[in-house]
Amino acid sequence: MRVVVADDAVLLREGLVRLLAEEGHEVLAAVGDGPALVEAVLRHRPDVSVVDVRMPPTHTDEGLRAAITARAQLPGAPVLVLSQYVEAGYAAELVADGAGAVGYLLKDRVARVAEFLDALARVADGGTVLDPQVIAQLLAGQRREGALGALTARERELLALMAEGHSNTEIARRMVLSASAVEKHIGSIFAKLGLPPDDTQHRRVLAVLAHLRA
Structure with missing residues:
Protein backbone atom coordinates (compact mmCIF):
# COMPACT_ATOMS: atom_id res chain seq x y z
CA MET A 1 0.00 0.00 0.00
CA ARG A 2 0.95 3.62 -0.58
CA VAL A 3 0.57 5.50 2.71
CA VAL A 4 0.69 9.06 4.07
CA VAL A 5 1.44 9.43 7.80
CA ALA A 6 0.44 12.53 9.81
CA ASP A 7 1.43 12.88 13.47
CA ASP A 8 3.19 15.75 15.25
CA ALA A 9 4.91 13.37 17.72
CA VAL A 10 8.19 12.66 15.95
CA LEU A 11 8.87 9.35 17.70
CA LEU A 12 5.44 7.92 16.88
CA ARG A 13 5.53 9.27 13.33
CA GLU A 14 8.92 7.76 12.64
CA GLY A 15 7.89 4.55 14.35
CA LEU A 16 4.88 4.25 12.05
CA VAL A 17 7.04 4.97 9.00
CA ARG A 18 9.48 2.24 9.99
CA LEU A 19 6.74 -0.26 10.80
CA LEU A 20 4.99 0.30 7.49
CA ALA A 21 8.23 0.10 5.52
CA GLU A 22 9.17 -3.16 7.23
CA GLU A 23 5.80 -4.58 6.22
CA GLY A 24 6.46 -3.73 2.58
CA HIS A 25 4.34 -0.58 2.33
CA GLU A 26 5.50 2.64 0.67
CA VAL A 27 5.31 5.76 2.83
CA LEU A 28 4.80 8.65 0.42
CA ALA A 29 4.97 11.42 3.02
CA ALA A 30 5.30 11.82 6.80
CA VAL A 31 4.00 15.18 8.03
CA GLY A 32 3.33 16.90 11.35
CA ASP A 33 0.39 19.27 10.83
CA GLY A 34 -3.03 19.51 9.20
CA PRO A 35 -2.27 21.66 6.14
CA ALA A 36 0.68 19.43 5.25
CA LEU A 37 -1.61 16.40 5.47
CA VAL A 38 -4.17 17.90 3.07
CA GLU A 39 -1.38 18.84 0.65
CA ALA A 40 0.16 15.36 0.84
CA VAL A 41 -3.15 13.58 0.26
CA LEU A 42 -4.06 15.73 -2.73
CA ARG A 43 -0.58 15.46 -4.20
CA HIS A 44 0.09 11.74 -3.71
CA ARG A 45 -3.47 10.29 -3.60
CA PRO A 46 -2.38 7.50 -1.23
CA ASP A 47 -4.16 4.21 -0.76
CA VAL A 48 -4.68 5.24 2.87
CA SER A 49 -3.60 7.97 5.31
CA VAL A 50 -2.82 7.41 8.99
CA VAL A 51 -3.74 10.56 10.92
CA ASP A 52 -3.46 11.73 14.53
CA VAL A 53 -6.55 13.63 15.75
CA ARG A 54 -4.62 16.24 17.70
CA MET A 55 -1.96 18.28 15.92
CA PRO A 56 -0.58 21.85 15.99
CA PRO A 57 -1.34 24.60 16.62
CA THR A 58 -4.03 23.98 19.26
CA HIS A 59 -3.66 20.20 19.61
CA THR A 60 -7.43 19.73 19.67
CA ASP A 61 -8.88 18.38 16.42
CA GLU A 62 -6.67 19.73 13.62
CA GLY A 63 -5.83 16.25 12.33
CA LEU A 64 -9.49 15.28 12.09
CA ARG A 65 -10.41 18.57 10.42
CA ALA A 66 -7.61 18.11 7.90
CA ALA A 67 -8.75 14.55 7.16
CA ILE A 68 -12.33 15.76 6.57
CA THR A 69 -11.04 18.58 4.35
CA ALA A 70 -8.96 16.15 2.32
CA ARG A 71 -11.94 13.82 1.87
CA ALA A 72 -14.10 16.76 0.78
CA GLN A 73 -11.60 17.62 -1.95
CA LEU A 74 -10.82 13.99 -2.80
CA PRO A 75 -14.08 12.11 -2.04
CA GLY A 76 -13.62 8.72 -0.46
CA ALA A 77 -9.92 9.22 0.28
CA PRO A 78 -9.21 6.42 2.82
CA VAL A 79 -8.27 7.69 6.29
CA LEU A 80 -7.40 5.83 9.47
CA VAL A 81 -7.50 8.22 12.44
CA LEU A 82 -5.57 7.50 15.64
CA SER A 83 -6.45 9.07 18.99
CA GLN A 84 -5.01 8.88 22.49
CA TYR A 85 -8.49 8.92 24.03
CA VAL A 86 -12.01 7.85 23.12
CA GLU A 87 -13.61 10.89 21.49
CA ALA A 88 -16.89 9.57 20.15
CA GLY A 89 -17.95 12.94 18.74
CA TYR A 90 -14.93 13.00 16.45
CA ALA A 91 -15.58 9.43 15.33
CA ALA A 92 -19.20 10.23 14.51
CA GLU A 93 -18.17 13.27 12.46
CA LEU A 94 -15.59 11.27 10.54
CA VAL A 95 -18.07 8.63 9.39
CA ALA A 96 -20.95 11.08 8.85
CA ASP A 97 -20.52 11.33 5.07
CA GLY A 98 -21.32 7.62 4.70
CA ALA A 99 -18.62 7.15 2.05
CA GLY A 100 -16.74 4.46 3.99
CA ALA A 101 -12.97 3.99 3.80
CA VAL A 102 -12.55 5.43 7.29
CA GLY A 103 -11.24 4.13 10.59
CA TYR A 104 -10.91 5.43 14.14
CA LEU A 105 -8.62 3.57 16.53
CA LEU A 106 -7.04 4.27 19.88
CA LYS A 107 -3.29 4.64 19.62
CA ASP A 108 -2.58 1.65 21.82
CA ARG A 109 -3.89 -0.53 18.96
CA VAL A 110 -0.72 0.35 17.03
CA ALA A 111 1.23 -1.75 19.52
CA ARG A 112 -0.84 -4.73 18.37
CA VAL A 113 0.83 -4.77 14.98
CA ALA A 114 -1.30 -7.43 13.29
CA GLU A 115 -4.52 -5.74 14.44
CA PHE A 116 -3.32 -2.32 13.28
CA LEU A 117 -2.21 -3.59 9.86
CA ASP A 118 -5.49 -5.44 9.38
CA ALA A 119 -7.45 -2.25 10.16
CA LEU A 120 -5.26 -0.29 7.75
CA ALA A 121 -5.90 -2.80 4.96
CA ARG A 122 -9.65 -2.81 5.55
CA VAL A 123 -9.84 0.99 5.42
CA ALA A 124 -7.75 1.05 2.23
CA ASP A 125 -10.22 -1.44 0.73
CA GLY A 126 -13.13 0.89 1.47
CA GLY A 127 -14.24 -0.53 4.80
CA THR A 128 -15.09 1.21 8.07
CA VAL A 129 -13.15 0.29 11.21
CA LEU A 130 -14.07 1.63 14.65
CA ASP A 131 -12.32 0.86 17.92
CA PRO A 132 -14.56 -1.25 20.19
CA GLN A 133 -14.35 1.41 22.89
CA VAL A 134 -15.52 4.06 20.43
CA ILE A 135 -18.48 1.90 19.38
CA ALA A 136 -19.42 1.42 23.03
CA GLN A 137 -19.49 5.18 23.63
Missing part, protein backbone atom coordinates in the same frame (compact mmCIF):
# COMPACT_ATOMS: atom_id res chain seq x y z
CA LEU A 138 -21.43 5.89 20.43
CA LEU A 139 -24.08 3.35 21.44
CA ALA A 140 -24.19 4.73 24.99
CA GLY A 141 -24.75 8.21 23.59
CA GLN A 142 -27.60 6.98 21.38
CA ARG A 143 -29.23 5.26 24.35
CA ARG A 144 -29.06 8.46 26.38
CA GLU A 145 -30.57 10.50 23.57
CA GLY A 146 -33.39 7.96 23.20
CA ALA A 147 -33.99 8.02 26.94
CA LEU A 148 -34.69 11.76 26.84
CA GLY A 149 -38.24 10.86 25.85
CA ALA A 150 -38.74 9.34 29.31
CA LEU A 151 -38.09 12.66 31.06
CA THR A 152 -41.01 14.61 32.43
CA ALA A 153 -41.66 18.15 31.19
CA ARG A 154 -40.25 19.45 34.49
CA GLU A 155 -37.09 17.36 34.09
CA ARG A 156 -36.62 18.53 30.49
CA GLU A 157 -36.96 22.15 31.63
CA LEU A 158 -34.39 21.57 34.36
CA LEU A 159 -32.00 19.84 31.93
CA ALA A 160 -32.28 22.78 29.53
CA LEU A 161 -31.25 25.12 32.35
CA MET A 162 -28.32 22.83 33.14
CA ALA A 163 -27.30 23.05 29.46
CA GLU A 164 -27.29 26.85 29.77
CA GLY A 165 -24.71 26.47 32.52
CA HIS A 166 -26.85 27.45 35.51
CA SER A 167 -25.97 26.23 39.00
CA ASN A 168 -28.40 24.25 41.13
CA THR A 169 -29.07 27.39 43.18
CA GLU A 170 -29.99 29.41 40.10
CA ILE A 171 -32.10 26.55 38.72
CA ALA A 172 -33.99 26.40 42.01
CA ARG A 173 -34.64 30.16 41.85
CA ARG A 174 -35.84 30.09 38.25
CA MET A 175 -38.07 27.05 38.71
CA VAL A 176 -39.29 28.11 42.15
CA LEU A 177 -38.10 24.87 43.73
CA SER A 178 -36.21 24.00 46.88
CA ALA A 179 -32.57 22.95 46.62
CA SER A 180 -33.49 19.42 47.65
CA ALA A 181 -36.18 19.24 44.95
CA VAL A 182 -33.66 20.27 42.30
CA GLU A 183 -31.23 17.60 43.49
CA LYS A 184 -34.04 15.02 43.41
CA HIS A 185 -34.97 15.95 39.83
CA ILE A 186 -31.33 15.82 38.74
CA GLY A 187 -30.96 12.39 40.32
CA SER A 188 -34.02 11.23 38.39
CA ILE A 189 -32.58 12.60 35.15
CA PHE A 190 -29.30 10.76 35.71
CA ALA A 191 -31.14 7.53 36.44
CA LYS A 192 -33.33 7.75 33.32
CA LEU A 193 -30.32 8.53 31.12
CA GLY A 194 -28.40 5.56 32.52
CA LEU A 195 -25.75 7.63 34.27
CA PRO A 196 -24.83 5.91 37.56
CA PRO A 197 -22.27 7.49 39.92
CA ASP A 198 -18.87 7.23 38.25
CA ASP A 199 -15.68 8.96 39.33
CA THR A 200 -14.23 8.72 35.80
CA GLN A 201 -17.03 10.65 34.07
CA HIS A 202 -18.92 13.86 34.78
CA ARG A 203 -22.60 12.90 34.76
CA ARG A 204 -23.79 16.48 34.46
CA VAL A 205 -21.73 17.00 31.30
CA LEU A 206 -22.92 13.72 29.75
CA ALA A 207 -26.56 14.58 30.47
CA VAL A 208 -26.15 18.02 28.90
CA LEU A 209 -24.45 16.51 25.83
CA ALA A 210 -27.39 14.14 25.33
CA HIS A 211 -29.75 17.12 25.54
CA LEU A 212 -27.73 19.20 23.06
CA ARG A 213 -27.42 16.35 20.53
CA ALA A 214 -31.17 15.80 20.63
